[in-house]
Amino acid sequence: MRRLKLGLGLALVGVLAACSGGTSTTAAVAPKGGQVPQLTTVAGDGRMEAALNGERIWRGLRPVVEDPALVRAAAAHARDMSARAYFAHVAPDGGTPTDRMRAAGGCRAAVAENIATGQADDAEVFQGWLGSPGHQRNMMGPHYTRYGVASHQGYYVMVLAGPCV
Numbered sequence: 001m002r003r004l005k006l007g008l009g010l011a012l013v014g015v016l017a018a019c020s021g022g023t024s025t026t027a028a029v030a031p032k033g034g035q036v037p038q039l040t041t042v043a044g045d046g047r048m049e050a051a052l053n054g055e056r057i058w059r060g061l062r063p064v065v066e067d068p069a070l071v072r073a074a075a076a077h078a079r080d081m082s083a084r085a086y087f088a089h090v091a092p093d094g095g096t097p098t099d100r101m102r103a104a105g106g107c108r109a110a111v112a113e114n115i116a117t118g119q120a121d122d123a124e125v126f127q128g129w130l131g132s133p134g135h136q137r138n139m140m141g142p143h144y145t146r147y148g149v150a151s152h153q154g155y156y157v158m159v160l161a162g163p164c165v
Contacts, residue, residue, distance in 0.1 A: 048149045048158075051126050052139055061142055070148025070159045072104035073097070077115070077159075078152035087117055087155070097159060107164035109146075112138035116156040125156045 053063035077100055081087055090096055097113040114135045119125045129135035138144075144160040151157070 048122055048126060049147070051123075052147065052158075055130065056140060059140060061140060062145070064144055064147045064160065067106070067146035067148055067161065069101065069104045069106035070146055070161055071150060072148070073100040073106060074148040074157040074159045075150035075152065076100055076104060077113075078150050078155040078157045081115070081117070081155045081157075082153040087115065089113055089115065101159065101161065106161065109164050110143060110162040112141060112144065112160045114138055114156075114158040114160075117154050119154075119156070122151075122156075125151075129158070 049064075049066060056063055077091075077097075080091060080095075084092060086092060097111050101109075101111055114129050116125045116128060119128060129139060138160055139158070141160060141162075143162045145163050146161045147158060149156070149158045
């Protein structure tokens, strides 16, 4: 049996740059069993966005749009976890999702991050996140308007953010 890891997404309701800290949400969102488009290829080809927005729309939420800074932040974290062989939201040097978004040129905003490793493909990653209350809460957060997703050598990262403040 293949080992499956999903990192519980941090729902940081803090902002980038000058603000530090944040609140981690813990309320669960029960799955509604929506029809999610099937994914078969690597992150970044638009299928993850189609699945994410299909599920959000099915639940009556607004779609999110891809943000290049969030894609850069997600890619940097996936590469870093792979290169340094760790699996966490906080890097060994203490870097957080907010730090990574700032370094990638992102604006001040609420941010959440989902991570995964050990899955066969994007479809398995997305279904795993959707089936996990914390990850699902991040992806279905009504205040999130933007996202970025990336994968590197089996490490997947999705960053979601609200409007710039």
